[in-house]
Amino acid sequence: MDAAVLTKPHPTSGMTQAAPLLRVSNLTKSYGHVVGCRDVSFELRPGEVLGIVGESGSGKTTLLNAISGKLPPSAGKVEFDTSRFGLTDIYGLNEPDRRRMQREEWGFVHQNPRDGLRMRVSGGANVAEPLMNLGDRHYGRMRAATIEWLERVELDTRRIDDKPRNFSGGMQQRIQVARNLIHGPRLVFMDEPTGGLDVSVQARLLDLLRELVRDLGLAVIIVTHDMAVARLMADRLLVMKSGFVVETGLTDQVLDDPQHPYTQLLVSSVLQI
């Protein structure tokens, strides 16, 4: 060990700085005069879990949709480290390339499983579909992968041919999770993934998500208004109010020592049980 490190001007410079997986710069989305989100900038690293918190109407979902390619921003850039083109502005890609990148490299777990599943085909087909979309035509291999993923999300594989509507809400959500992870994405967006579930079902799903995220080394952007979900899932937080990011930082620091008046209010409003 070298005593010279003491005099280094930048004490953290010895840590490796991996390239960002995602870089959001000055992102703004307005609807006419109404601001959805304004001037949001951040970087996400491979394997990092970012929570976006704030009350209803704070712009969380608008921001998530703008980042995930669903809602072209009014200003600013969303760059993703694509496997084909490297770090690229996703809205600069043509439509087929962007859709292909989304299918291959991203997942999106909706709050309502009906928005993320095809309700007219079986649970198993829902899970297998992303593989088919990516060009897999080997039925046996897809079925094996589907069974493996149904097991990973703790679903009874004998029900592989049942339609989603015959599963409970919590099970539907687990089908949606499997459908969004089976193709090995590098970045997964989650919009209130436990929002509509009973607490016991919610705990089980969170647990499962936490385990999968750790085992697969996934990068995740998760929108939630639930501070307990944020604490359990996220490495760091963005706190949003009226379309602006008012505070960012390490999750436990933001929740245990919030700096902004709004974050203080948000954290102190959580009921203890």
Add this chain to the structure above:
Amino acid sequence: MSTLPLIVVEDLAKTFVLHNADSAAIPVFERLSLEVSPGECVVLAGESGVGKSTLMRSIYGNYLPTQGSVRVLHDGVYVDITQALPHQVLDVRRRTLGYVSQFLRVIPRISTLQLVMEPLLENGVSSEEAQARAETLLSALRLPRAHWDLPPATFSGGEQQRVNIARSFIRNYPVMLLDEPTASLDAENRAIVVTLIQEALGRGAAMIGIFHDHDVRDAVATRLFGVSEFKAAA
């Protein structure tokens, strides 16, 4: 063994500002400096409310100091916890900086054994080795074997605390922060924790601790540090 201090706290100040209570400012400490070298266990002294836990949490990056720096020697380089990016703080916590609080944050459905193994698994230790070490430690801390497969949510305070201690001592962290790790333990279990602390110090760990129990304090402290000397003016 290196003689560089593992923790260097310089000119640290912390004031809480409560924006929703007329922006009331609660000053805790200021101009606080402290260095801890390998093999040292610095015990924070001072009465309740003087800011011992606030200092500890500021060093861990859980609280954001108002001023000053907290540098921790991590991979041979000093990382300023107050300035580092979240992923850097998490990396320092994962590999260098352990923290034993009075309370266990229970995660639903995760068994005691899994919880204790987790810090090793996160550092790439095999599941078999992690389990063997977790079992050794839980046995040493005399947690009944029948409890190992259960989530600790329903355990008594003392049992939860022992799970917490096992989780923190399963890795040989170079730097450890101990916030009353023996608060709800009986004499025999306190003695076991004292042994764990002494072994860690023998390996060259640097520690900062808060102990209200005088026997424990006398057994592990290499020096006392009075937090009240740095009391900030209100």
